[in-house]
Ligand SMILES: Nc1nc2c(ncn2[C@@H]2O[C@H](COP(=O)(O)OP(=O)(O)OP(=O)(O)O)[C@@H](O)[C@H]2O)c(=O)[nH]1
């Protein structure tokens with residue numbers, strides 16, 4: 569059997585989580601149109617007859633000022649260690665490659681780096697040619713591929729380019745296992761995805777979600793969660809007029825959980841609170857699952 573770990577790295581919003589989900593044909597990592605969606609390293613396991621590829625989606629790399637930002641950056645760089653290949657993804661619609669060059673050069677790993685120029689649906693063919701030439705010169709990658717993951721273009725080529733980099737060995741995860749994250753983690757992420765969907769950028773970015781109770785029995789699943797915002801006025805916005813916003817979030821999250829898990833959600837209770845400075849408090853970051 570051929571096996572291997574592949575880390576997916578890149579700046580925020582380039583399409584890393586979209587790629588992970590496309591590779592697995594399942595939703596494992598949340599996707600949003602807003603940057604800084606992914607906060608943890610999330611493994612997605614692709615099992616085929618003769619191979620197992622473990623893809624690791626990572627937080628988009630950026631240089632922010634909060635402790636949470638540093639932790640996310642650390643998580644991404646650490647995920648590039650001890651892997652058999654690295655996929656470095658670039659958003660082709662971004663004009664300058666300067667930030668990408670800086671990040672790419674900061675990845676201290678000997679694993680072959682495959683650069684994927686994504687979102688080519690957003691640029692003209694001539695522009696794509698120019699970008700590819702520039703990337704080859706500035707990055708000197710093991711391989712350069714172009715893709716439009718959203719339009720299902722280039723996914724097969726990515727898999728095919730990784731196959732020769734796999735090693736002979738025993739599978740890391742049992743067959744049938746899709747991700748290293750349990751349902752309680754997924755519930756937290758689904759609620760975060762709905763916050764990102766319904767609210768403007770800065771609110772979800774300043775929120776954490778904590779699952780306070782998760783019970784599964786023959787009748788279904790009951791979940792209690794808490795959304796922790798940064799400021800008191802954000803709490804009001806998340807709850808909405810007469811509770812209308814939190815109701816929308818709850819309905820959408822419940823529906824998504826039922827679709828993803830093929831099960832019944834008996835109850836989803838979501839409380840909203842605020843905690844100024846949680847993104848800079850080691851104690852809180854540990855409590856909300858962002859630090860060991
Ligand atoms: N036009 C276009 N949009 C894409 C493509 N791939 C992904 N997207 C969109 O780009 C946005 C960001 O996608 P994500 O997969 O969440 O990006 P990410 O790199 O995981 O972002 P972070 O988690 O913030 O680091 C979403 O709105 C996707 O639908 C593509 O090939 N073309």
Ligand SMILES: [Mg+2]
Pocket residue numbers: 584585586597598599605606625626627628
């Ligand atoms: Mg992501």
